[in-house]
Amino acid sequence: MGHRLKKERNRTVTATSYRIIVCDGTACINKGSRKLTALLREELEKHGLADRTTIGLSGCLGMCDKGPLMVVNPGYTIYGNVTEADIPEIVEEHLVKGQPIARLVIQEDHLYNRFFRVFGDANFFGKQMRITLRNCGIIDPENIDDYLSLRGYEALAKAITEMTPEQVIDEVEKSGLRGRGGAGFPTGRKWRLAAKEKATPKYVVCNADEGDPGAFMDRSAIEGDPHTIVEGMAIGGYAIGSDHGVVYIRAEYPLAIKRIRKAIEDARAHGLLGKNILGSSFSFDIEIRLGAGAFVCGEETALIHSIEGARGMPRPRPPYPAASGLFNKPTLINNVETWANVPVIILDGANWFHTVGTETSKGTKVFALAGKVVNTGLIEVPMGTTLREIIYDVGGGIPFGKRFKAIQTGGPSGGCLPEQYLDTPIDYESLAKAGSIMGSGGMIVIDEDACMVDMARFFLEFTQDESCGKCTPCREGTKRMLEILVRITEGKGQPGDIEKLERLGNTIKKSALCGLGQSAPNPVLSTIKNFREEYEEHIHEKKCRAKACKCLVSFEITDKCIGCGACRRVCPVSAIAGSPKSKHTIDQDKCVRCGMCFNTCKFEAIAKV
Amino acid sequence: MPTPLELIKKKRAEAVSRIIGKGYLSTKRVYVGMATCEIAAGSKDVMEVFQKAVSRGLTDVYLSQKGCAGRCNLEPTVEVIEAGKSPVKYGKVDKDRAQQIIERHIKNGEVIKEWVID
Numbered sequence: 004m005g006h007r008l009k010k011e012r013n014r015t016v017t018a019t020s021y022r023i024i025v026c027d028g029t030a031c032i033n034k035g036s037r038k039l040t041a042l043l044r045e046e047l048e049k050h051g052l053a054d055r056t057t058i059g060l061s062g063c064l065g066m067c068d069k070g071p072l073m074v075v076n077p078g079y080t081i082y083g084n085v086t087e088a089d090i091p092e093i094v095e096e097h098l099v100k101g102q103p104i105a106r107l108v109i110q111e112d113h114l115y116n117r118f119f120r121v122f123g124d125a126n127f128f129g130k131q132m133r134i135t136l137r138n139c140g141i142i143d144p145e146n147i148d149d150y151l152s153l154r155g156y157e158a159l160a161k162a163i164t165e166m167t168p169e170q171v172i173d174e175v176e177k178s179g180l181r182g183r184g185g186a187g188f189p190t191g192r193k194w195r196l197a198a199k200e201k202a203t204p205k206y207v208v209c210n211a212d213e214g215d216p217g218a219f220m221d222r223s224a225i226e227g228d229p230h231t232i233v234e235g236m237a238i239g240g241y242a243i244g245s246d247h248g249v250v251y252i253r254a255e256y257p258l259a260i261k262r263i264r265k266a267i268e269d270a271r272a273h274g275l276l277g278k279n280i281l282g283s284s285f286s287f288d289i290e291i292r293l294g295a296g297a298f299v300c301g302e303e304t305a306l307i308h309s310i311e312g313a314r315g316m317p318r319p320r321p322p323y324p325a326a327s328g329l330f331n332k333p334t335l336i337n338n339v340e341t342w343a344n345v346p347v348i349i350l351d352g353a354n355w356f357h358t359v360g361t362e363t364s365k366g367t368k369v370f371a372l373a374g375k376v377v378n379t380g381l382i383e384v385p386m387g388t389t390l391r392e393i394i395y396d397v398g399g400g401i402p403f404g405k406r407f408k409a410i411q412t413g414g415p416s417g418g419c420l421p422e423q424y425l426d427t428p429i430d431y432e433s434l435a436k437a438g439s440i441m442g443s444g445g446m447i448v449i450d451e452d453a454c455m456v457d458m459a460r461f462f463l464e465f466t467q468d469e470s471c472g473k474c475t476p477c478r479e480g481t482k483r484m485l486e487i488l489v490r491i492t493e494g495k496g497q498p499g500d501i502e503k504l505e506r507l508g509n510t511i512k513k514s515a516l517c518g519l520g521q522s523a524p525n526p527v528l529s530t531i532k533n534f535r536e537e538y539e540e541h542i543h544e545k546k547c548r549a550k551a552c553k554c555l556v557s558f559e560i561t562d563k564c565i566g567c568g569a570c571r572r573v574c575p576v577s578a579i580a581g582s583p584k585s586k587h588t589i590d591q592d593k594c595v596r597c598g599m600c601f602n603t604c605k606f607e608a609i610a611k612v
Numbered sequence: 613m614p615t616p617l618e619l620i621k622k623k624r625a626e627a628v629s630r631i632i633g634k635g636y637l638s639t640k641r642v643y644v645g646m647a648t649c650e651i652a653a654g655s656k657d658v659m660e661v662f663q664k665a666v667s668r669g670l671t672d673v674y675l676s677q678k679g680c681a682g683r684c685n686l687e688p689t690v691e692v693i694e695a696g697k698s699p700v701k702y703g704k705v706d707k708d709r710a711q712q713i714i715e716r717h718i719k720n721g722e723v724i725k726e727w728v729i730d
Contacts, residue, residue: 022698076698077696077697077698077699078696120699121691121693121699121701122681122699122701124698124699125701125729125730126730127683127729128681128682136682138679139679139680139681139682140643140645140678140679140680140681140682140689141678141681142678142679143676143677143678144677144678144679145677146676147627148627148628148630148631149627149631149676151620151623151624151627151628152624152627152628152631154624155624156620156623157617157620157621157624159616159620160615160616160617160619160620161617163616163617164615164616164617165617219649222647222648223647223649223679223680223682226647226648226679226680227647227678227679227680227681228679256648258647258648258651259648273623280616281616281619281620282613282614282616282619283616373684377685378683378685379684379685380682380683380684380685381680381681381682381684382682383682
């Protein structure tokens with residue numbers, strides 16, 4: 004039996020078509036990985052393997068000290084410290100004879116790159132690095148056994164067994180992890196502040212109130228791997244001396260709620276939550292609180308009020324929640340993504356985590372990539388990846404051959420960055436310097452068809468609507484800004500409007516009570532800064548170059564019209580006239596610019612002018 | 613008294629044997645994406661096709677749901693994983709494609725290239 008199996012395996016291995024991934028991270032490139040790729044191609048050609056072996060490039064695989072790295076699939080064999088002399092051997096021994104080369108193989112037991120065993124050979128995924136989403140799409144999120152089998156809850160056990168709370172905080176601080184909710188406060192420092200408070204009980208809160216339009220990082224993380232959050236929170240509880248955790252999640256995420264609830268129940272049944280966890284003296288349990296879906300409740304003080312049963316409104320800080328939070332007790336609040344990093348830091352080590360990312364921003368960041376990009380999706384890339392790499396390498400570029408116009412990061416609190424910022428590396432400081440923010444991870448790609456004034460209006464309409472009304476700058480200021488923007492898009496803009504928007508925006512930024520108000524003018528200010536000429540065109544020439552502002556566009560029927568009458572039948576105000584088989588015309592006085600004729604015409608005979 | 617670390621390692625071993633008991637070592641493992649986004653794209657129907665096939669006697673297959681891997685525009689996604697072979701990832705799977713994956717890939721070992729995510 005054994006013999007037959009072995010024979011069988013040899014047969015399948017030699018007949019396999021291989022996929023080789025070469026690490027294309029900066030460190031590996033510096034060590035000559037691109038030369039290796041070229042050499043590999045030559046060797047494959049020589050052995051006649053070129054047509055059934057594919058070579059792919061990956062983003063940083065996170066083992067830079069062992070570079071250049073190469074992964075051979077199937078089998079997920081990782082080769083490290085590969086030299087030019089090794090290439091012929093790899094091709095001959097591994098690819099031809101099916102014998103991996105033991106001396107080059109790297110044994111690794113990192114948590115983070117398990118994802119790549121399944122997904123690493125697809126271009127879209129290969130260029131990413133998955134720490135927080137490491138199990139998403141790999142395991143059954145509703146089966147605790149799947150999580151346990153991948154070293155689940157080992158980080159918690161390790162912390163309880165081998166580390167003092169102080170050491171856990173040291174490790175988190177040393178890793179350089181910063182809050183992933185948007186502001187980027189150093190996580191270790193936050194933990195230390197909460198730990199040194201004497202008052203009890205203390206609370207640990209997971210902020211899963213994800214409200215940015217178009218963002219779904221937290222939902223996917225919880226739906227794909229809820230136990231990571233539970234484990235991270237328990238470690239946080241151990242570190243600061245808390246026995247009570249709260250997950251604050253919006254009721255609009257029923258499946259995520261179901262899965263995190265099941266995860267908590269299963270963990271309890273296994274003695275991983277509750278009294279005396281794993282036989283130790285540490286006790287910790289988690290309850291779920293549902294939010295009603297107000298954007299402002301993602302702000303930590305508003306979130307606390309909401310959990311307490313009060314209206315979700317922010318209050319001035321200090322005191323910070325670490326000193327006086329939930330029920331006026333010390334409270335440690337972190338975002339979903341931040342919590343998901345914690346088990347990895349404890350198991351893979353702060354020293355390793357510290358090697359990923361840039362000088363000031365460590366680790367990875369998850370983005371919900373959306374808008375005018377070929378591959379929309381949830382991505383996780385190392386800090387320091389440029390916007391260009393995200394849009395063109397991971398995202399696959401702009402569809403339909405359209406031109407890139409801008410990228411909006413940070414959702415309604417962020418800014419729009421035009422082409423000259425495409426080489427900005429993703430980290431908290433670089434994005435702020437460019438005039439946007441990291442935010443929680445919304446990323447919208449905008450092509451030439453979008454009007455930047457209209458875009459700013461859209462985002463401001465959202466924040467204005469979500470303003471809680473407590474402070475005047477946000478309540479009144481955003482309203483006035485929105486009125487001006489609406490008037491500009493309607494062709495009623497007045498000279499001086501741009502300056503008024505800037506003055507209002509800067510005042511609100513400085514004087515609003517909470518993050519929502521302080522960041523609300525960002526989309527407007529950044530589009531004025533980068534696309535001022537579009538504002539000017541709207542105001543002075545009553546023109547919208549993207550032809551997106553309805554009031555500034557009119558429709559005309561061109562000579563391509565064959566007189567089919569489709570537009571005439573669909574027009575809701577009977578503004579189109581014409582007899583069959585002859586060119587139709589639009590009565591501009593009657594036309595309400597709904598665009599239905601434009602969308603209906605099969606002959607591209609209707610033009611926006 | 614075992615330490616928490618020893619306990620969790622024991623729990624892991626138990627979890628692994630439970631998963632194996634459910635057929636994890638079958639020749640082929642099939643994962644169907646079942647996050648909100650995947651379900652919205654129609655993955656419940658796809659899951660049903662696989663479940664029906666298993667209940668009607670499709671053997672040597674380990675069927676599991678999974679969260680979202682982040683490939684929004686190609687959802688629903690299905691992975692077929694087999695020891696010694698590259699994991700195959702299918703995109704935009706509907707009922708019909710699911711049926712064909714069962715017939716052509718799972719039963720006959722044919723990778724249906726045009727649906728594979730690259």
